[in-house]
Amino acid sequence: MIERLRPFVPVLDWGRSYTRAALSNDLIAALIVTIMLIPQSLAYALLAGLPPEAGIYASIVPIVLYAIFGTSRSLAVGPVAVVSLMTAATIGQIAEQGTAGYAVAALTLAFLSGGFLLLMGILRLGFLANFLSHPVIAGFITASGILIATSQLKHILGVSAHGHTLPEMLGSLLSHLPELNIITLTLGILATGFLFWVRKSLKPFLRGLGTPPVLADFLTKAGPVAAVIATTVAVWSMDLTGQGVKIVGAVPQSLPPLTLPSFSVDLFRALVVPAILISIIGFVESVSVAQTLAAKKRQRIDPDQELIGLGAANLGAAFTGGYPVTGGFARSVVNFDAGAETPAAGAFTAVGLAIAAVALTPLVYYLPKATLAATIIVAVLSLVDLSILKKTWDYSRADFTAVAVTILLTLGLGIEAGVASGVVISVLLHLYKTSRPHVAEVGLVPGTQHFRNVLRHDVETNPAVVTLRVDESLYFVNARFLEDMVQQRVTEGCTLRHVILLFSAVNEVDFSALESLEAINRRLTDMGVGLHLSEVKGPVMDRLNRTDFPKKLNGQVFLSQYGAWTELTAHC
């Protein structure tokens, strides 16, 4: 029984060979991650428009379920910035923040998202994530970072503002600027400045003082906790709430509660498209992180099993007071750097967070929201990397267009429109590129059996035998182009007796292209010109052999271009 489950439950695999050394490494990693996660979880819940405890709850059961079903040994699952913002954008249109309806909608979103991921995993559709190209993902992450940081400015300024796009947010901030709270702003700027300093300069500074590297590392990661403690104490001791500083307030002291998502059909209908988008974004982010980390240790990630692991994590979140979760970049890297060896590190982190949920929550009563906003801003601004624009511009205009459109639309229309249009643009650009394939006329490189472009290399040619190398698979988008191309070349030379189509770069001939080849063959036959194919790949030839095209072909199919050339030029 257990043997049959093994492929679907990776824990059965690594759990058997769990050693004491691995246990001790996992425990240390869990301690570090727990300390980092407490402020981050509170902050992301704030970003999602949920009560702070939702962020902690969303980190406990999901992390355990992922440890059981996921394949990455370093991935840390929980609330992440982008998904939190998408959650807020989605639910903000359905319910008012702070109401019970809002929280239930968040659970339902996690439920739908989990169900969708699980379904994709069972159907083994993990490859679909590849449809998001690297440049689109990079552009999307950068634009999201800008959006998220902007969304947090209101907490730093101490004003109320809203909006889901950059123009909306900036407009709303400007119009609320008169409500500016100076004390909140001071706290916010100090916290942000401190956190930036910790991230950038604390480690070299401590090393300069002679601190051992491990301790320096630990202290750097505890930076946000220090900011939390310092600002909480400041608010409490100086009674700054009376001055209008907004605080986290009462957080229930409890383990994750058992909750139920709503099963209302209307709510499902309203949430299903956002749930799919959130799932896809979350999955892509998670798999990218997991693959990056796995590559460093020569481990492998199974994208389909990842879908199952993340699906289970989201279902867990739906039933324990959380909201949509995924594998986060920052927390996973910290987990990896801290030496986590197995998913058990995640389970220990969950235990740490459960203790925090029960014991530490009263301590964050006076924690100012500005500090949490500072935590988010510092975290997401490290994701902003506009150099992708320059890199893709240098490399290819098509990739640049995809990035630029994704960034502009994400900022201008919001996160969902941005990523959807990024995918569509990438696919359209690819189709456009393949619709007008490069076709090179080739000749023999003297002294070899190798054929190259006549325009780029000094090669032997023969006016009676033309070889066209088609640099693209032939399918419906470009089938007609080839017809025109051959037609044009053939009408140019009147001494022409043979056309060889060099198929070394043709990886597919679909039914539309087969019809085009038949048309070309008919026309050349009418003109008394021979049509030959050379270097047709096995899979392509197999398929052509199922039709009567090889019989209709007025010339031959040659194994090698050199063979074709020597035989056909021998008579000319």
Next chain:
Amino acid sequence: MIERLRPFVPVLDWGRSYTRAALSNDLIAALIVTIMLIPQSLAYALLAGLPPEAGIYASIVPIVLYAIFGTSRSLAVGPVAVVSLMTAATIGQIAEQGTAGYAVAALTLAFLSGGFLLLMGILRLGFLANFLSHPVIAGFITASGILIATSQLKHILGVSAHGHTLPEMLGSLLSHLPELNIITLTLGILATGFLFWVRKSLKPFLRGLGTPPVLADFLTKAGPVAAVIATTVAVWSMDLTGQGVKIVGAVPQSLPPLTLPSFSVDLFRALVVPAILISIIGFVESVSVAQTLAAKKRQRIDPDQELIGLGAANLGAAFTGGYPVTGGFARSVVNFDAGAETPAAGAFTAVGLAIAAVALTPLVYYLPKATLAATIIVAVLSLVDLSILKKTWDYSRADFTAVAVTILLTLGLGIEAGVASGVVISVLLHLYKTSRPHVAEVGLVPGTQHFRNVLRHDVETNPAVVTLRVDESLYFVNARFLEDMVQQRVTEGCTLRHVILLFSAVNEVDFSALESLEAINRRLTDMGVGLHLSEVKGPVMDRLNRTDFPKKLNGQVFLSQYGAWTELTAHC
């Protein structure tokens, strides 16, 4: 001035060299086409839900405008079955048939469609038509033929029925069956049977009687006119209208009137998407026909100029009481077979139809609608060709899926959903196929410099040097696949020292794939394995040279695979 216009107004080209022989051929073709078009135009107007004269008006001015701006010498432009049905489906949701609003909406649809085609032509977007694959078009035409024939059954049965999908139509017909009119049914069956017989057996029959071929041909084409005359006389002489036989009724005796489309924003908004779909379908049908006919005479069609010609024709229809038009298959083939040499044949046809519109319209008062329905049924059933299912099934499952989905969705959800999903399915299947590319390990064919798949051919290999031939362009959809693929192959053999990626079939390396190549290079470097590329095409190498990848590459880029092989195996 005229010289500058020439590329955009093909008439300036062929008009100069117009000969008397061409004139006489064009006149004969025009006479034959006119006789065929009179009943057909009335019938398609009926199909579109418009008064019969709209069909004739839509054939006059558009045909002349196409003659001026189009590039095909044989294409006959006017109402066609599929576009007529799409018009009915679109406008039926906006206005009641028979109202003035309905007719104005049809003009507006033609106006928007003409504007869209013209815009596409000016932007030179004719290549977009290639996104409809041959199998999708074939499936769509077949399903449309079935839908159209079914939609005409109500006229044959003499009942009222409605619906835009096959289940709706059949359900509606069944529920109205009690209203069956026996006399209408008798007329309808006789007309349909006669027309099928004419189409299939009249010509051999006449030839058997010793009729000269030209006359036999002419009589066959006049078959529908004979059916029209016979049934009209029958209804008139026996006063069958009193028995409930529905007739065409009064048709105004007039040249095409000057009409104006509506410029209401609401109407534009409601019609713009259908107008785009109608334009695309019409354009694809028209270009397919034009290309087929042009190929027979070694002429060329310019798709971008075709857009301009069809755009002008539709604008003409919008201002002269017509509705959306395009190049029709049946009428164009007849025109071609009848010997039309230039677009002037179309202009003469227009004159013939104008005479008919003024002089002959009173004669069709008693023409039963059942006869027109029979004309349509016989015409469209010749478009139904289910053999495409078998052909694509034998050739490739992907093409088959595209056809089958297109047919089922067109029948089940209607024409617009059918064709839209056909396009989407084709694109997705293509992306899916390229997402898991064929990668072959190749070896040297003994005695040559040619490399083939080790699994298919008896070739020389070397355990220290592995050559992988990547049979697909590398782009975001499959970038990660290559990483996994190389990783897997490399971990298999421990004596491995060099990996050569044979790039003869790689036509593009996009930014995502470049990042994957960099990742592969890093990993192989870590493992002490050399990474080499061979036979990289010019355009691909140009692009790689703009990055620092060639410098980072731990091995070399070889011009030929044979060169790579000899150099790398020399040391092993």
